[in-house]
Amino acid sequence: MIILGVVLLLLGFLLKVSILYTIGAILLVIGLVLLVLGSIGRPLAGRRHYY
Numbered sequence: 001m002i003i004l005g006v007v008l009l010l011l012g013f014l015l016k017v018s019i020l021y022t023i024g025a026i027l028l029v030i031g032l033v034l035l036v037l038g039s040i041g042r043p044l045a046g047r048r049h050y051y
Contacts, residue, residue, distance in 0.1 A: 007024070009028060010024075
């Protein structure tokens with residue numbers, strides 16, 4: 001999810017498409033939150049790790 005967010009951010013920035021930039025930023029933030037919650041061992045939605 002983090003990699004997809006970064007790719008969409010770059011594509012949105014290079015192609016000047018604001019919707020790709022927005023979706024990429026949202027995916028990046030959600031991916032980072034899930035990564036942090038998974039790394040501290042807090043289960044979220046029944047899963048302890050997110051890949």
